[in-house]
Amino acid sequence: MAEERRLPRLAWGRLLLILAALAAVGAAFAVVMNPVGVPASGAANLGGTVNTRWGPLSTLDRQLLVKVRQAGLWEIPAGQQAQQRATAPRVRQVGELIWEQHVQLDADTRATAEKLGVLVPNEPSGTQKSWLREMSGKFGGDYDKTFVLRLRAAHGQVFGIIAKVRAQSENSVIRAFAERAMKFVNTHMSLLESTGLVPRRALH
Numbered sequence: 001m002a003e004e005r006r007l008p009r010l011a012w013g014r015l016l017l018i019l020a021a022l023a024a025v026g027a028a029f030a031v032v033m034n035p036v037g038v039p040a041s042g043a044a045n046l047g048g049t050v051n052t053r054w055g056p057l058s059t060l061d062r063q064l065l066v067k068v069r070q071a072g073l074w075e076i077p078a079g080q081q082a083q084q085r086a087t088a089p090r091v092r093q094v095g096e097l098i099w100e101q102h103v104q105l106d107a108d109t110r111a112t113a114e115k116l117g118v119l120v121p122n123e124p125s126g127t128q129k130s131w132l133r134e135m136s137g138k139f140g141g142d143y144d145k146t147f148v149l150r151l152r153a154a155h156g157q158v159f160g161i162i163a164k165v166r167a168q169s170e171n172s173v174i175r176a177f178a179e180r181a182m183k184f185v186n187t188h189m190s191l192l193e194s195t196g197l198v199p200r201r202a203l204h
Contacts, residue, residue, distance in 0.1 A: 022204065055171040057116060064165045064204045065113045067170060068181050069120040071158050072106035074128035074153060075099075078135060082147050085135075094191045099150065105184045112177045128154075148197040159185045 049058045075098060082095025113120045124132070133149045136145045162185060166178035192198060 054173040070100045073126035152192040170183040
């Protein structure tokens with residue numbers, strides 16, 4: 001009887017393995033049929049404006065998704081690092097909050113990009129990588145200042161892009177995304193400024 005009960009379980013286990021193998025083959029086929037850089041449908045990262053069911057999608061609209069995605073790709077690890085490396089408790093706290101919120105924003109960015117068929121990067125830009133390397137070489141109070149200034153400057157730049165897209169975009173999905181992203185970025189600038197390490201000259 002025990003042997004009889006074991007056989008169906010073994011058969012079920014083999015079935016699961018077969019289904020998993022079939023799923024892997026299907027995923028590989030999808031990659032071959034739609035290689036990286038060529039989405040199955042949607043606007044991709046083509047130049048000019050394309051029509052979508054949510055309104056025209058411009059080059060600037062697509063650039064917003066790319067810029068916000070890239071911001072998360074370096075600010076998420078930067079926030080993680082600050083929790084361990086920062087000297088000032090407030091800087092560690094700000095690093096944790098920025099890390100947590102960028103994880104949320106990154107998920108939103110990827111979901112929005114997928115909905116619109118826009119390709120987004122999977123790694124930071126060369127400049128952003130250099131910022132991470134720079135911070136990795138800093139210690140103590142010098143680390144705190146570098147972390148705060150680099151992130152504050154980066155947030156100031158992307159904030160301007162978000163504001164421009166929100167004002168100009170004719171795409172309802174992008175406008176809604178820009179509003180959500182702006183709240184995150186505005187919060188992060190305020191958090192970074194709350195450390196007391198942002199000089200007046202850096203407020204731009």
